[in-house]
Amino acid sequence: MKKIDHIGIVVKSIENALNLYKNLLELEITGEEILEDRGLKVAFIKVGDTRIELLEPLHENSEISGFLAKKGEGMHHIAYTVKNVSEMITKAKEFGLKPLSDEPKDGAHNTKVVFLHPKTTNGVLVELVEHK
Ligand SMILES: CC[C@H](C(=O)O)C(=O)SCCNC(=O)CCNC(=O)[C@H](O)C(C)(C)COP(=O)(O)OP(=O)(O)OC[C@H]1O[C@@H](n2cnc3c(N)ncnc32)[C@H](O)[C@@H]1OP(=O)(O)O
Numbered sequence: 009m010k011k012i013d014h015i016g017i018v019v020k021s022i023e024n025a026l027n028l029y030k031n032l033l034e035l036e037i038t039g040e041e042i043l044e045d046r047g048l049k050v051a052f053i054k055v056g057d058t059r060i061e062l063l064e065p066l067h068e069n070s071e072i073s074g075f076l077a078k079k080g081e082g083m084h085h086i087a088y089t090v091k092n093v094s095e096m097i098t099k100a101k102e103f104g105l106k107p108l109s110d111e112p113k114d115g116a117h118n119t120k121v122v123f124l125h126p127k128t129t130n131g132v133l134v135e136l137v138e139h140k
């Protein structure tokens with residue numbers, strides 16, 4: 009475990025959210041990406057050694073649409089950098105945690121990721137990220 013890779017924040021509009029991150033805080037936007045299979049537009053913002061990941065739904069069946077409808081905009085997940093996601097999936101199961109997939113999936117910006125169910129991680133959705 010090296011560091012916090014990013015903090016995911018669900019927003020209705022990345023463009024509107026950039027008023028805080030770009031205009032006021034003058035932070036650097038390091039990339040935007042469309043993840044069609046997840047129904048998401050994401051933007052990464054560099055904050056020192058870590059990043060904020062803004063997540064905007066592309067449509068009402070996106071991975072974050074349920075969250076947005078129930079809870080509204082806000083903090084969605086914390087992501088940690090790991091060396092090997094596959095190994096972490098095996099270990100997480102051994103420790104009684106619940107990975108949401110048995111194999112790593114593609115994340116944004118050339119990464120492999122897995123999520124751990126928040127009911128097994130103290131109410132926080134955790135993402136483990138391996139940079140390819
Ligand atoms: C990978 C691309 C990108 C990247 O970094 O590279 C991303 O980060 S994509 C981020 C969006 N994608 C995901 O989050 C995928 C994994 N998430 C899921 O599979 C679901 O969201 C899941 C399983 C965490 C919840 O889905 P479910 O359909 O079960 O939702 P419910 O509304 O029924 O919630 C059940 C229960 O969990 C609580 N919950 C849900 N989401 C969160 C959350 N983000 N943080 C904390 N807790 C959460 C919810 O409140 C319910 O609790 P209850 O006490 O029963 O009300």
Ligand SMILES: [Co+2]
Nearest residue numbers: 016061087135
């Ligand atoms: Co993420």
